[in-house]
Amino acid sequence: MNEFFTLMKSELVITAIIFLLLFIKIGKGMKNDSLLSLVQALLLINFIVGFFFNKEGNLFGDMFYTSSLIVFQKNILSLGVYLISLLCSDWLKKTEHLPEFFILMLSALLGMFLMISSGNLLIFYLSLELATIPVAAMANFDLHKKRSSEGAMKMILSSAFSSGILLFGISLIYGITGTLSFAAIPGQLDGSTLQILGFVFLVAAFAFKLSIVPFHLWTADVYEGSPVAVTAFLSVISKGSIAFIFITALYKVFAPMQDVWYMMLVIFAIITMVIGNLFAIRQQNIKRFLAFSSIAQVGFILVGMSSGSNIGITAVVYFILIYTFSNLAAFGVAAVIAEQTGKENIDDYKGLYKTNPFLCWILALALFSLAGIPPTAGFFGKLFLITAGATKASFTFIIIAALNMIISLYYYLRVIRAAFMDKNESPIGKIKLGIAVKLGLIICAAGILLVGLFSWIYDYINSLS
Amino acid sequence: MEPGLYHILFLSTALFFIGVYGFLTRRNLITMLMSIELILNSVNLNFIAFNKYLWPNQMDGLFFSLFIIAIAAAEAAVAIAIIINLYRSHNSIDVENAEDLKY
Numbered sequence: 210m211n212e213f214f215t216l217m218k219s220e221l222v223i224t225a226i227i228f229l230l231l232f233i234k235i236g237k238g239m240k241n242d243s244l245l246s247l248v249q250a251l252l253l254i255n256f257i258v259g260f261f262f263n264k265e266g267n268l269f270g271d272m273f274y275t276s277s278l279i280v281f282q283k284n285i286l287s288l289g290v291y292l293i294s295l296l297c298s299d300w301l302k303k304t305e306h307l308p309e310f311f312i313l314m315l316s317a318l319l320g321m322f323l324m325i326s327s328g329n330l331l332i333f334y335l336s337l338e339l340a341t342i343p344v345a346a347m348a349n350f351d352l353h354k355k356r357s358s359e360g361a362m363k364m365i366l367s368s369a370f371s372s373g374i375l376l377f378g379i380s381l382i383y384g385i386t387g388t389l390s391f392a393a394i395p396g397q398l399d400g401s402t403l404q405i406l407g408f409v410f411l412v413a414a415f416a417f418k419l420s421i422v423p424f425h426l427w428t429a430d431v432y433e434g435s436p437v438a439v440t441a442f443l444s445v446i447s448k449g450s451i452a453f454i455f456i457t458a459l460y461k462v463f464a465p466m467q468d469v470w471y472m473m474l475v476i477f478a479i480i481t482m483v484i485g486n487l488f489a490i491r492q493q494n495i496k497r498f499l500a501f502s503s504i505a506q507v508g509f510i511l512v513g514m515s516s517g518s519n520i521g522i523t524a525v526v527y528f529i530l531i532y533t534f535s536n537l538a539a540f541g542v543a544a545v546i547a548e549q550t551g552k553e554n555i556d557d558y559k560g561l562y563k564t565n566p567f568l569c570w571i572l573a574l575a576l577f578s579l580a581g582i583p584p585t586a587g588f589f590g591k592l593f594l595i596t597a598g599a600t601k602a603s604f605t606f607i608i609i610a611a612l613n614m615i616i617s618l619y620y621y622l623r624v625i626r627a628a629f630m631d632k633n634e635s636p637i638g639k640i641k642l643g644i645a646v647k648l649g650l651i652i653c654a655a656g657i658l659l660v661g662l663f664s665w666i667y668d669y670i671n672s673l674s
Numbered sequence: 675m676e677p678g679l680y681h682i683l684f685l686s687t688a689l690f691f692i693g694v695y696g697f698l699t700r701r702n703l704i705t706m707l708m709s710i711e712l713i714l715n716s717v718n719l720n721f722i723a724f725n726k727y728l729w730p731n732q733m734d735g736l737f738f739s740l741f742i743i744a745i746a747a748a749e750a751a752v753a754i755a756i757i758i759n760l761y762r763s764h765n766s767i768d769v770e771n772a773e774d775l776k777y
Contacts, residue, residue: 331741335741338748346755355764358759361759362772365756369707370713373713387732388734
């Protein structure tokens with residue numbers, strides 16, 4: 210019984226917060242301001258609890274599995290949700306249904322936690338649905354905006370379709386191996402054609418959720434339509450959790466099929482990086498721009514993933530930690546500006562440096578980190594991903610990845626040029642930053658600068674994987 | 675002749691691809707949702723057939739299909755709520771009319 214509480218502590222804390230919010234909603238209700246501060250405090254507690262009572266073990270007959278690495282991954286996700294609640298507080302204070310928003314967001318987070326520690330295809334499927342259905346409802350949270358409902362419609366239809374494909378793949382794998390447990394499947398795999406077919410269906414579903422290129426079409430529309438808080442959640446937390454479970458699925462469950470998925474990842478990585486970069490160049494809306502840039506980042510994650518060894522796991526987890534900080538900083542700046550002025554186009558950012566130097570520096574830092582320029586942590590993240598890819602890959606593949614980093618510089622620097630150098634007759638006015646937003650931006654900036662410089666963080670992740 | 679595993683697999687695979695075809699060609703949101711239900715039902719058939727013919731000792735497949743039915747209901751509920759909201763703003767449930775977001 211004691212083991213139950215220590216192993217499932219993250220899930221239990223989240224569930225407790227969800228119930229507390231439900232009771233607040235049913236009862237008297239609270240003013241948005243005080244409720245938001247309460248939720249921020251609870252999320253901080255949730256993040257801190259993640260560091261204590263770490264144990265490794267199984268529950269429910271191998272259905273649930275946890276280890277230090279999985280706890281670390283959960284901590285990254287908790288930190289991301291805490292930062293979102295800080296960065297988007299301007300928008301959150303104005304929404305009519307604040308408790309519902311957090312109930313949906315935390316249910317999705319609970320689903321992601323269960324998904325990362327799942328040890329069985331059944332619990333994996335259930336938690337994947339728990340992680341996607343609430344997000345579709347969240348995407349529709351600007352109820353009166355046409356674009357929000359259109360984005361939500363695209364999200365629910367494509368995610369339902371992709372889970373249908375996932376299920377078909379799972380059913381084929383069940384038919385061949387006769388088991389659903391992650392531990393028992395690898396022993397049954399011998400690389401027959403039907404197994405590869407089932408595996409391809411499974412990977413296609415993962416590619417949908419991770420927006421790898423031939424399956425990425427929903428991404429930009431959903432990102433543009435949803436409120437910025439939801440976009441940030443989708444691009445960082447959702448992506449991160451799917452990447453974690455994808456790596457488990459490939460390295461543990463489908464380890465005997467490494468030859469098959471190695472080539473698959475190489476091809477996916479190349480087209481994802483190229484298409485993501487080329488489409489990002491022509492975007493005008495900052496949210497769409499960040500959507501395509503996040504697609505390109507997924508391409509880089511795949512480069513690291515293709516290594517198939519522990520170096521790959523370390524590099525991907527380390528990169529996602531950095532990506533959380535840098536992408537959330539960029540979204541935080543976009544959220545503040547969109548909420549106070551309603552402007553979302555890159556051209557509107559011209560002359561931002563004259564009026565809002567602080568925001569501008571944070572934006573520059575975030576974009577430099579996403580592009581991978583040395584003093585920021587993004588450089589080290591990319592470096593380790595490409596090193597991990599180089600342990601296995603042919604050098605053409607690595608050269609293509611490096612060339613894509615150069616292409617990505619062009620469009621990241623375009624935004625920075627607009628903000629710092631371009632002249633504008635009527636730039637965005639002085640923007641008032643609340644304490645919460647400021648705190649969130651400073652945490653992100655500190656993360657971007659420090660994670661790369663402290664080598665023990667990488668060593669720590671390396672010791673876990 | 676007794677129907678065997680192959681007959682059921684043929685049926686379920688045909689159902690799956692009919693669902694995919696319907697999802698890709700139909701333009702009415704409710705019909706697209708129905709196509710997804712077809713896909714999920716074909717998967718249910720698959721699980722039950724595999725369980726009965728190949729692995730009759732455990733009940734894994736049977737329970738999986740029960741969970742799929744429950745999840746499909748939840749998914750349809752959220753999807754229909756979103757479609758109703760879309761109808762309020764667009765006055766139509768045709769995907770061709772929801773085209774503000776492009777490229």
